[in-house]
Amino acid sequence: MTLNRRSHLALMAGIAAGALALSACSAGSLGSSSSSGSAGSVTITMLVDNGDATVKTANGIAEAYNATNSGVTLKIETRAQGTDGDNAVKTKLATGDMSDLFAYNSGSLMQALDPGKNLVPLTSEPYMGNVSASFKTAVTSGSEQYGVPLGQATGGGILYNKKVFAQLGLSVPKTWADFMANNAKIKAAGIDPVIQTYGDTWTSQLFVLADYYNVQASQSDWATQYTANKAKYVDQPAIKGFQRLEDVFKAGYLNKDFASAKNAQGLQALVKGTGAQYPMLTFTVSAYVSMSATAKDDIGFFAQPGDDASKNGLTAWTPGGIYIPTTTKGAKLDAAKKFLAWFATPAGCDAQTKAVTPTGPYMIKGCTLPSSLPVAVTDMQKYFDAGNVAPALEFVSAIKGPNLEKITVEVGSGITSAADGAKRYDEDVKKQAQQLGLPGW
Amino acid sequence: MSTTSTRPKAPTRASRATARHVDRSYPLWFYVPGGLVYLILFIVPTIMSFYFAFTRWTLFKATFIGFDNFVLFFNEPGLIGSLRNTLVYGVLTSVSKVVLGMLLAVVLSSPLIARGYLRSVTFFPVLVSSVGVGLTFQVLLDPFHGPVNAVWSAITGADGPRWLTDPKLALYSVVGIDVWKGVGLATLIYIAGIAAIPNEYFEAARVDGASSWQIFRNVILPLSFPATSTVIILSLIGGLRSFDLIWSTTQGGPGFASDVIASVIYKQYQAGFYGLSTAGNVVLFLVVTAIVYPLSRWLNSREAVL
């Protein structure tokens, strides 16, 4: 008995020692990673989020690049999406273990990375000449530019089912009044006029964020005033976005499972025609196109209508960028820059087009879109061609309150009023501005 | 084994010797390995959090700003709601686990058919991670497509409640899931507590002709008090600090309806408000301590009396 226990003990101690020895190195990677890189070549890593489309695009880029360029091998790493992902990026930068390159949002989120300290400036690189001016503004901090665009511009507005519109004889609304009049007819036909999907809270922000074109159309210096703590969401014209949310909820225009439905279910309802319109970002095009054979042609897109039909235009999201952290040095830095020089050309765009159907225009000069794109993308392109586009607020101001999506869920499901929601968001914005140490707060 | 019973009564010289052998046989350095890990990775960060709570901290730099974070934290519009939710959550889960855990334990301590099976089954949910449980219940409780409301509709003919998306109901639904997941552990502690009651008490009660209820009321209830206090303290601490399950079911929503202090802290952390979030940590620490510390003192003193 005693002996037995002792041997038991010895065994345990053995396991402990073994485990500790093993744990000195974690399991690392197994399986099919193909290239270990031949002698003399440099392997660089790029961190991207783990969204389906992003991973496909990134892998497509790596494949195309590794096939045509010797000496540098690009490997893709992934991180979580959403706020967890933001955090991962910030932590990695702060702790100095960021990959050699990383993809991240442009605009206010990129500003929060303290680019002057953490990112390598690319302003003087020759290939920055290929990058469109509006993207450059979104990756400029101080006097330096820090990124090259990954992916395409995205529109924020309303996806709609063209078959439903044709059936009911509706036309694309240019004003909010037209939009609500359409809704009444759609509802009378037994179809949900507006799809909302608060199971994915981020989708609730669209009415507020996509209204920014209308805000800046009625007060052109709104963003500057807002950044300087002078313009508020509780006041006109910005409160309109919150009121839109309240309007559609109060009128009973939402699908009945709006509180729990997910983005995918919303897109499905739109494709099936059980819902007519879905305030959304156009990057979801690639998701709904795969849901039915005709979805590509059945779903159209229009900008969020405002009060004035003559000032109708689109709020657009600049694509995210690829950045080099300051921790990338020496041969890796050279290799990273070499990769960017290849990437910021039509060859880079083509690699992306091949991997995933584009959902909007590229921000690199000379890049072209393939023909036979989904209708929603060409609808969106029309706004760009006509020049009726404003970048979303997050690309012209560094401040975006982190709780917007919670607040818009509250307003959109009638828990609080538009006025209270707007007030609460102003509080939220204040915290962010103070955290960033902006003057005037 | 029991050689000691023959040891002579200790004279004073021996007791001095005992003091020396205490020093030698129970060396203080036994504290060192565990204590070091604990000190470096728990105590030091906790103490540092008191400093960072007074800073505006971006991970890149920390600026001292005095009590501003606490002012901001208490101005947080949702804070009062989340404070209330934290208390509701902690108290409800803890009380439910005490009551249900004891009931289940009494049943499972009596000679039943399939007792082993029943004990195992109630413990199974404890084995699943909070994230796994949260994701599973999100689907089970889906108001329009989930199985629970499918049954509900089949019985009542009406749409079922919107368990996790109705602002009035969400917190209570999560409480229910928490109890489902955690009651197995409470039951186990109670089973152990009941098993620890010396058999003579039951026999004496039976000789006196006590009914099952009387046995429960006069033997099990008072004598399993140590188990009760363990369950109360553990589940209250768990409940007040609870985060995982709320996060994987409602994320504090809809809106802010099921936010607790821990989820508010987490959201501020996510937003990059590290100083503010650390201030929230300090607030949570004070709240939990203010409730649990006196309670555990009181329970201990009751236990000593019994």
Added chain:
Amino acid sequence: MNTMRRSSRWLAGLSGIIITTVLFLVPFAFVFTMAAKDENEASMLQFSWPTHFQLWDNVVAVFQARDYMLVIAFINSTILTVASVTLLVILGAMIGFVLDRRVSKLNPLINTLVLAGLIIPPAVVPTIWVMQSTGLFKTLPGLILVEVAFGLAFTVLTMRAFIATIPKEIDEAAIVDGAGPLRLFFQVIFPLLRSVIITIVVVQSIFVFNDFQNPLYFLPGDANATVQLTLFNYMSQQRTSYNLLFTNILVITVPMLIMYIFFQRQIVAGMTSGAVKG
């Protein structure tokens, strides 16, 4: 009389079986059926027997996903769990032992620290800070030590309560036989802790193996993934593969289930003398 009691006991048992089965097993059955469906059928979220039973295919798919990430995760989680629980048991028992046996001026301080460890929510960001400056951040040993630090208070408390029930006479006999502190502890006392060790192993393994938050913060990165993090492979902003999600839940719950079935009988014994007796 006797038969009546027996039949009522039987009845109580039967109703107990039915109620607990519905309450506690149906969610598991749901997980199982979802895990055996194809993606389309699973997306309807219904509780029904799969029309195409493809559990095995799903299991294979889950293991192969993202370059065998789940295999890596299992290796990492196993090392993490075994190492941290072993350390917890040994270090916790050492502290609990001296704390119970030796009355010193340190005792009140240590008792306070133990209570603090139970109550205080760990401060995440400052912990990252400390780990970075000690080179422990983003290393598996670092995470192991974090789990030890966070679980130590509970372990010490339980160990101490159990050790208090071991008669001091046993120590004294060993000391008279000339045992030094190490031999006294490791060869005499430690083997007597068997039942409480099993309790702690079970409780802490469940905690560490199922831990989601700590690995997320202190050991980020795909190559370092632990099993709980793999759940998020199947949920992206646009699509959730429910069948694979539930297969993954099923697969990562199996180790804990096996451990429980293995130790089931001993857990109660350890608690009887440990945690419950204050």
